[in-house]
Amino acid sequence: MPIGGHWREGSSGESRADTDPYRGDTLVETVLADASDVDEAYQTAQVAQRRWAEQLPSERAAVMRRAAEVMDRRKDLIVDWLIREAGSTVRKAEAEWLAARADFLEAASYPYRVEGRILPADVPGKESRVYRHPHGVVCVISPWNWPLQLSNRSLAPALAVGNAVVLKPASDTPVTGGLLLARILDEAGLPAGVLSVLVGRGSEIGDPVVRHPISRFVSFTGSTEVGEGILHKAGIRRVALELGGNGPLVVLDDADLDRALDAALFGSFFHQGQICMRANRIVVDDAVADEFTERFVERVSALRYGDPADPRTAVGPVINHSQLEAVRDKVERSRAAGATVAVSGEPTGPTGLVLPPHVVLGDNSVATAAEEVFGPVATLVRAHDEEHALKLANDTEHGLSSAVFTRDAERGVRFAQRVEAGMAHVNDHPVNDQANTAFGGEKASGLGRFGGEWAIEEFTTDQWVSVQHRPRAYSL
Helix, strand or coil, X not given: CEECCEECCCCCCCEEEEECCCCCXXXXXXXXXXXXXXXXXXXXXXXXXXXXXXXXXXXXXXHHHHHHHHHHHCHHHHHHHHHHHHCCCHHHHHHHHHHHHHHHHHHCCHHHCCCCEEECCCCCCEEEEEEEEECCEEEEECCCCCHHHHHHHHHHHHHHCCCEEEEECCCCCHHHHHHHHHHHHHHHCCCCCCEEECCCCHHHHHHHHHHCCCEEEEEEECCHHHHHHHHHHCCCCEEEEECCCCEEEEECCCCCHHHHHHHHHHHHHHHHHCXXXXXXXXXXEXXXXXXXXXXXXXXXXXXXECCCCCXXXXXXXCCCHHHHHHHHHHHHHHHHCCCEEEECCCCECCCCCECCCEEEECCCCCHHHHCCCCCCEEEEEEECCHXXXXXXXXXXXXXXXXXXXXXXXXXXXXXXXXXXXCCCEECCCXXXXXXXXXXXXXXXXXXXXXXXXXXXXHCEEEEEEEEECCCCCCCC
């Protein structure tokens, strides 16, 4: 891994196998990093960042453009790694490759979009200027579900505006979550030391990565529980957190059911439902609930599941056995609470990690509706009317993404504006498929925004500089 400007093994002496979740094959073994590697990464980054920030905007932009070109040349390799390491279906792997590539292309514009301001001053001859500077060294901690893009949506903007980055990818996806991006940026000409990637156990390096005194900013994507811990550990430094979700997809009484069914199917089962912005609950008005439920169950029952490398596969493996058991536990608790499991199946595949798609019919209190499932399970909840649907949609501690379906677009907008979520989509699925579009959560789903102008603001800081052009008398 790249630590402090050199590719080398970690210093822990302990190795970890990175395995294919579908076949169980060992893809690579990594000697893990320890706290001494964390310190070396930060110390080197602090020095390298100053030189990197001094480069011309055109030079930093060129590295981002070349990185996108490397991704074009290495597309097949990158897609293959996403399939083998993250269990991505072919469609998901190609979508993630495209989104991560778009992150680099968008970031290439950022060096020219870091703008200052001139503020009015009431003192004669005085000028007040606001300059925007990079934070310095930024910590990025990324998850395993969309490892390439969710790392790069912070990495590329942070680098483009002049920061150095210490990146800790998830242990299940060290290659697609970090090492591949480091190789891409090496080939694109990023100076040594500006990026370090630390592959290691969270229990060993998690706290040092967050708490290191050189770190000025922490960008974290992951579970609400871990995010809350990072918020407490980060101390007096800035943070951006995108955390868990429990997204509602609401089908109103006048919805186009064909469109709503397509979106619900995609929003619930794309990448095995392992997406924080997924449709965790499908809230359907009583007036159309019978027809919607019958058609949804029929379509889910026909979904092909199995080998993610097969282009025909819609649902591949979940990431690991711990995740599988957590998903199955929520289904069983829902069943015990009185929910009907209308579509189910036993785990299959070489490693037993392919869970067939499930459909649960229950109320908002059953486990698969009240909790984030992060697996191939959709829960259908009936609503009496529009107001009841809104109440159900908002009856969660999370507030990341949401969707509403209605033939009246303005009715949909009015409904969306009352949903307590950072993102609300009218007549579209809740999974944000627009790379570089700003998004983030409300309530327990996080702090901060990612993408576009918001990314520039997140990864830079204001400095106020005043200039007194005329002599001025001072008195005590």
